[in-house]
Amino acid sequence: MATDPIAARPILPTAPTRPVRWYTLLTYGANDVMGAGSMAVISTWILIFYTSFCGLSAAQATIIFGVARVLDAFTSPLIGHVSDNIGRTWLGRRFGRRRFFILAAIPLLPSFAIMWVAGQSFWYYLVTYVLFEMVYAMEIIPYETLASEMATDYRTKAKFAGARILCGQCSAIAAAFLPAWLIGWLGPDSPDTYLYMGIIFSVLFMLAAGLLYTFSWERQRPPELAAAEERDRPTLGAAFAALYRNLFSTLRIRAFRLHLGMYLGGYISQDIYNAAFTYFVIFALAGSTAIVGQLVGVTYIVQLVAVVIAINFALRLSPAAAYRFATLSFAIGVLIFLGMYMAGYTATSALFWLPVVFAGLGRGALNYIPWATYNYMADVDEIVTGRRREGAFAGVMTFVRKMSQAAAVILVGQVMQASGFVSKASVQSPTAIAAIVGVLGLGTIAMLVFGALVSTRFRLTPATHAVLLDEIERLRAGGTRPATPDTGRIVEDLSGWRYDQLWGRNPVAAR
Structure with missing residues (x-):
């Protein structure tokens, strides 16, 4: 087995992967259904539920x-x-x-339903x-690491991202229309609408997690790597130090910094829109929660x-170009x-379907593109560190996602409070509506x-990703120079490091 003379680590062949059906x-x-579905429900309905019921x-x-969010700043990267x-443990x-x-979370997922019990105290909802x-x-x-565990090539990872976003969009549709159906059944003033919605989604979350556990797998680690990890098991203190490092x-x-910038731009814009849209329709356009459900649906x-x-655009051309069209x-x-x-139009105007179409086309692409490009971040990291750290990147992504959504909701709530918004009121002041x-x-x-x-600065495409994977194999085999000058420039642009600093020859690779 070859050895990396710089990082002094065993160089292990890439383990074969199972076919993706x-x-x-x-x-x-x-x-x-849990990832996008729960976020769609929360971003669309939670403020109305808290302030109205x-x-x-x-x-x-x-x-x-x-x-x-403060608590999550610790727990997400820790997980x-x-x-x-x-993987070093028996579990x-x-x-x-x-x-x-994923298996351990299944019996805890009904916690989503108990959020939607009306008439409780502030501390209960907290x-x-x-x-x-x-x-x-x-x-x-x-869950966010599994695509990289089950696939290595660009197209398969893009299909995983596409399947995720397509199913997520279906759950978001349910998050919009389900309350409207329940309102029609229970009446517009019944808080049980939200409780039943929470119960239905909790059942769907548990079913989806069970299917995921049953049909997913993790890339087989070579025995040498497993043995090395067992020898190098860190102490609790060392584990916490490594966590935030x-x-x-x-x-x-x-590439990850730029990816996060695109992710934040696309998702925070939607979080602000979602948090304000319900109030915009009800108070600025003289609409109702039923109309909100229809428009959002x-x-x-x-x-x-x-x-x-x-999906087709990103597979064939540039994710960055598709992203700009979406914005x-x-x-x-x-x-x-x-x-x-x-x-002076109201929410009942038929013309309101026009902006819904434009907004929906943009939002759909903005939902897909960041998660499609995310699946390749561990590959860029691998050429820098010589390691696979999908969990670290997933922790950062989930932390950023929650923080961005909270920031949007906090912004909307604080602006509304400062503008004189009155909870449970059917009509708001002109100042509150303007806000x-x-x-x-x-x-x-x-x-x-x-x-x-x-x-405009993000250059990860199918072609550059293929170059990246070839260079990873070159470095794994003991190479020290790129195949061509153009290859070297591509890898340096994606990684942000000089070629002679790759594969563990940099501070990022320090454990």
């Missing part, structure tokens, strides 16, 4: 999100780190270092929300179509909404512009 893609994608002020609602290292060897967490966020991190972070070291990978249907288009479409939709509001409109328009478009600017 249609049902593998389906069961993998179905788990995003629970007696909480907008400020109290944002405190709940803030506390949960990512533990999932990277639990990891028996159930899988990623899949163990504790139940925090509890679900912990369970969410426990299941989703290991690995967390911040992911930001030293150039149609948006998600259009997003489903947009994901199919984006433009979403921004056009928002601008049309604002223009129609200023012209809602301003957040929806300026906040959403500002983040779209930020993401589009970052995307």
Whole structure:
């Protein structure tokens, strides 16, 4: 077995992977019923539920999100780190270092339903929300590593991302239409609408997680690597020290930094839009929660179509170019909404389906592209460090996702509170309505512009990814120079490091 003279680590061949079947893609994608589904429900309905049925002020609602995010700043990267290292233990060897967490989370997923019990205290909603966020991190972070565990090539990883987003969009459609159906059954003033919605989604979460565990697998690690990990098992103190060292070291990978910028631009813009949209329709456009469900539901249907288009675009051309087209479409939709509001249209106007289509096309692509490119980040990291750290990247992604959503909800809630928004009121003041409109328009478009600017520097494509994998194999075989000067420039651009610093010859690789 060859040895890396710089990093003094054994160089192990890439383990063969199992064939990916249609049902593998389906069961993998179905788990995003929890990922996208729960986030769609929370971003669309949680503020309305807290302020209209629970007696909480907008400020109290944002405190709940803030506390949960502080706790999550610790738990998300911790779970990512533990999932990277639990393979050394009996549990990891028996159930899988990623899949163990998915299995353990299944009986805890009904925690989503108990969030939606009306008439409780502030502390009840704080504790139940925090509890679900912990369970969410426990299941989703290991899930986000599985595509890289089960596949190595660009196209298969793109198919995993596509299956995930397509299934996630279907769950988001249900998150929009289900409350509208329940409102029609229970009446517009019944808080049980949200409780039944929580119960239905909890059952779906458990079913999806069970199928994922059954039909997924993890890449077989060579016996030499498993033995080396067992010898090098860190102490508890060393594990905690490595946790945040690995967390911040992911930001030293150039492609990942740019990826995060695009991710934040695309997702925070949607989080701001989602948090403000319900209030925008109800108070600025004289609509209702039933109309909100219809508009949001149609948006998600259009997003489903947009994901199919984006999958083909990203596979054949450039994810960054597809991303810029998506930001433009979403921004056009928002601008049309604002223009129609200023012209005096109400939510019952048939013309409101036009901005819904533009916004949905943009949002669908923005949902898919960051997760498609995420699946290749561990490959870029591998050429820098000589290691596979999917768990560390998954921890950062989940942490950033939750923080971005909380920031959007906190922004909307605090602006509404400062503008004089009154909980449980059927009519709001002109100042409060102007604040809602301003957040929806300026906040959403500002983040779209930020993401589009970052995307101009992101150059990971099918062609450059193929070059990256070839160079990884060259370095694994003991090579020290790129195949061609162009190859070297491509790898350096993706990694952010000089070629002679790759494969462990840099501070990022330090354990």
